[in-house]
Amino acid sequence: MTxxxxxxxxxxxxxxxxxxxxxxxxxxxxLAVDDVNLEVSAGEIYGILGANGAGKTTSVECAQGxxxxxxxxxxxxxxxxxxxxxxxxxxxxxxxxxANLPDRLKVREAVTLFADDRVQxxxxxxEWELETIAGTPFAGLSGGQRQRLFxxxxxxxxPEIVFLDELTQGLDPAARSEVWALIERVRDRGTTVVxxxxxxxxxxxxxxRVAVMRSGRxxxxxxxxxxxxxxxxxxxxxxxxxxxxxxxxVDVPLVRSARHDRREIVxxxxxxxxxxxGAELVARNRVPDEIRVAQPSLEEALLTLLDPPDPDPRPVGxxxxxxxxxxxxxxxxxxxxxxxx
Amino acid sequence: MTAQLLRLxxxxxxxxxxxxxxxxxxxxxxxxxxxxxxxxxxxxxDDSGFEYINPQHFYTxxxxxxxxxxxxxxxxxxxxxxxxxxxxxxRFDTSSFPRWAVxxxxxxxxxxxxxxxxxxxxxTAQLAFGLPExxxxxxxxxxxxxxxxxxxxxxxxxxxxxxxxxxxxxIGLMLFFPMFLLAGGGPPPEALSDTMRTIADWLPLTHVIxxxxxxxxxxxxxxxxxxxxxxVLAASTAVWAWRTSRITxxx
Numbered sequence: 001m002t003x004x005x006x007x008x009x010x011x012x013x014x015x016x017x018x019x020x021x022x023x024x025x026x027x028x029x030x031l032a033v034d035d036v037n038l039e040v041s042a043g044e045i046y047g048i049l050g051a052n053g054a055g056k057t058t059s060v061e062c063a064q065g066x067x068x069x070x071x072x073x074x075x076x077x078x079x080x081x082x083x084x085x086x087x088x089x090x091x092x093x094x095x096x097x098x099a100n101l102p103d104r105l106k107v108r109e110a111v112t113l114f115a116d117d118r119v120q121x122x123x124x125x126x127e128w129e130l131e132t133i134a135g136t137p138f139a140g141l142s143g144g145q146r147q148r149l150f151x152x153x154x155x156x157x158x159p160e161i162v163f164l165d166e167l168t169q170g171l172d173p174a175a176r177s178e179v180w181a182l183i184e185r186v187r188d189r190g191t192t193v194v195x196x197x198x199x200x201x202x203x204x205x206x207x208x209r210v211a212v213m214r215s216g217r218x219x220x221x222x223x224x225x226x227x228x229x230x231x232x233x234x235x236x237x238x239x240x241x242x243x244x245x246x247x248x249x250v251d252v253p254l255v256r257s258a259r260h261d262r263r264e265i266v267x268x269x270x271x272x273x274x275x276x277x278g279a280e281l282v283a284r285n286r287v288p289d290e291i292r293v294a295q296p297s298l299e300e301a302l303l304t305l306l307d308p309p310d311p312d313p314r315p316v317g318x319x320x321x322x323x324x325x326x327x328x329x330x331x332x333x334x335x336x337x338x339x340x341x
Numbered sequence: 342m343t344a345q346l347l348r349l350x351x352x353x354x355x356x357x358x359x360x361x362x363x364x365x366x367x368x369x370x371x372x373x374x375x376x377x378x379x380x381x382x383x384x385x386x387d388d389s390g391f392e393y394i395n396p397q398h399f400y401t402x403x404x405x406x407x408x409x410x411x412x413x414x415x416x417x418x419x420x421x422x423x424x425x426x427x428x429x430x431x432r433f434d435t436s437s438f439p440r441w442a443v444x445x446x447x448x449x450x451x452x453x454x455x456x457x458x459x460x461x462x463x464x465t466a467q468l469a470f471g472l473p474e475x476x477x478x479x480x481x482x483x484x485x486x487x488x489x490x491x492x493x494x495x496x497x498x499x500x501x502x503x504x505x506x507x508x509x510x511x512i513g514l515m516l517f518f519p520m521f522l523l524a525g526g527g528p529p530p531e532a533l534s535d536t537m538r539t540i541a542d543w544l545p546l547t548h549v550i551x552x553x554x555x556x557x558x559x560x561x562x563x564x565x566x567x568x569x570x571x572x573v574l575a576a577s578t579a580v581w582a583w584r585t586s587r588i589t590x591x592x
Binding site: 064066086089090092093094095096098099100101102103104105109112113114117153157163 | 344348349352355356359360423424427428429431432434435436437439
């Protein structure tokens with residue numbers, strides 16, 4: 001159970017690229033987004049993670065001026081996304097969930113349509129390796145090819161921030177991996193990315209910071225490593241031993257728990273526990289033939305918190321994280337407000 | 342902005358050109374039907390059912406309206422509702438195109454297809470029957486222009502209201518055939534029952550056809566019909582402009 005490598009650094013910037021303060025949106029009595037605060041810094045991949053119906057898409061649609069929030073303030077690059085929509089055009093890129101192209105539109109035609117001119121269209125076709133599928137109608141593209149085209153279109157004008165909503169939904173693992181690499185390319189260009197996803201491994205692999213949403217609220221925010229550290233049991237170390245070994249293992253510094261499981265001792269604790277445990281094994285001249293260390297993943301860490309569901313979670317915001325608040329209700333409508341147009 | 346809109350216009354023309362259903366209804370159906378009806382009713386000018394006009398000429402003048410009807414209730418609504426259903430409008434919302442670009446370009450595309458449909462109809466009628474002389478070219482031209490704008494705008498308005506392409510297709514076919522049959526494209530007007538004529542009086546297509554047919558064939562000025570057609574243009578433009586101006590359906 002080795003986790004995917006994660007970045008733990010948080011980019012710094014003079015001012016947030018995206019700022020939402022007290023954002024709320026209701027659809028006919030259903031509170032889809034409830035007092036959400038987001039602050040995205042320049043150059044980071046900022047994940048918004050949550051189950052379907054958590055309020056992720058509504059939040060980013062408000063941030064793009066596609067929905068008018070009931071309450072709250074939004075600033076994108078210092079501008080109001082509704083009032084200053086014209087000024088933000090070209091500075092903001094987007095691939096929304098369920099935003100498609102006409103079936104019979106060919107790839108080259110799509111790029112030419114949305115590009116400023118032929119030179120830009122040619123550059124983008126080359127940069128995103130679209131030439132081989134230039135004459136293919138949209139309906140004939142594979143899932144991975146469609147997402148590549150969508151990314152190319154979202155980045156046509158070299159936007160300063162790009163919103164990517166459920167970009168890998170419905171893709172097979174190979175195509176998903178391809179899209180992940182493309183997203184990293186986007187970040188490497190210096191573009192700020194707001195990545196909406198319900199895949200925890202995706203958030204862990206790509207995001208610098210992750211806001212976890214549930215029932216319209218942000219229930220925690222941190223780096224993937226920080227979330228794992230806070231919400232997982234910890235590192236799990238397994239080595240051969242007898243039930244009697246549990247007695248001394250639990251006394252090793254930083255060990256949170258120990259048990260005997262199928263001829264093995266399982267010790268759980270934070271990462272530095274490994275050093276203490278190794279030293280104790282050496283001191284006792286009990287170096288085992290095999291020691292296995294399992295790092296917790298974000299998925300494990302959050303799933304632990306998602307069960308059992310809490311019907312009335314408390315928002316966290318600046319207050320300490322409430323672990324019981326993270327149970328995610330599954331299979332609720334993805335876009336509570338329905339299609340925009 | 343102009344270059345961007347021109348690109349969208351060219352793209353839409355290409356996409357309509359790849360839609361077999363639109364091509365059949367805008368080009369195929371009116372031409373085949375006018376040939377059949379012209380052949381059936383001949384050139385007898387003594388028939389009061391055709392207001393003592395050569396039936397072939399009567400239908401030729403009427404079938405401009407049938408081309409417009411196909412554009413207004415089938416081609417444009419299916420296209421635009423399909424855009425909404427599939428999320429194409431969402432994509433345009435997040436692009437550098439202004440919100441009014443898609444409906445405005447669809448109006449322009451609809452007008453273009455109407456002109457092409459008229460041209461195909463004229464050539465066919467000229468080859469098959471010979472074209473009737475135009476009694477009042479100015480009023481005929483005005484009727485044609487206002488009628489075209491009204492029905493193209495009506496098509497965009499219908500498309501802006503319907504949620505899916507399938508719904509648009511069903512409603513479009515349901516509207517198209519009764520309108521076509523009752524408004525002047527089917528049996529001679531005198532063959533219709535009183536009830537049918539009353540219904541026909543309420544159909545916008547009747548007024549578009551009469552606004553063109555009357556000044557063309559010397560049957561009248563078509564003024565009343567032009568007024569109704571202008572009302573259709575104003576109402577339908579208001580509908581799609583209202584739909585376009587809303588930020589969101591929920592807002």
